[in-house]
Amino acid sequence: MRLRRATRSEVLRLRAIADYQFGYPAGDLLIPDDVIVGISPATRRIREIYGSEGLLAVLRAHDYLYSLSINGARRLLALPEPRLRAIVNSNEISKSIPCYKIISIDEELRPGDEVIILSEEKELLGIGRLRLSPLEIREGCGSEAIRVRKRVRKEE
Structure with a gap:
């Protein structure tokens, strides 16, 4: 490069x-x-x-x-809320986030879009790719809603 x-x-x-x-x-x-x-x-x-x-x-x-x-x-967090954001009810995330862990999500997103993952305290947790539409996430499902690509490293 x-x-x-x-x-x-x-x-x-x-x-x-x-x-x-x-x-x-x-x-x-x-x-x-x-x-x-x-x-x-x-x-x-x-x-x-x-x-x-x-x-x-x-x-x-x-x-x-x-x-x-x-x-x-x-x-991009300087964009007005809720643009590009998904708020989850956890302070730690793994490689995928199921629907039931998502509290709120930008309704304008589509499957395949980049999404910024935040905790309830608005702390950046990571970045992922949306797998389902916000409507499907709101209705609830048992499957993966967001595939996490990168996580924020916690300082020891």
């Missing part, structure tokens, strides 16, 4: 992708003006997005949409 500073047109394109995927003004929150991009040596396309705090997101090769990192999720 080759790292370099993004051009102005690349910054605008990366922000447009974030606005499309997460809704306006996610692009301005997620992609800073001084963004560093990781370029794939094989395809010469942007794959990784870095900010001052580290990796923010990865552009998936198959659909060119973002997979968030914990740092990217922290930036």
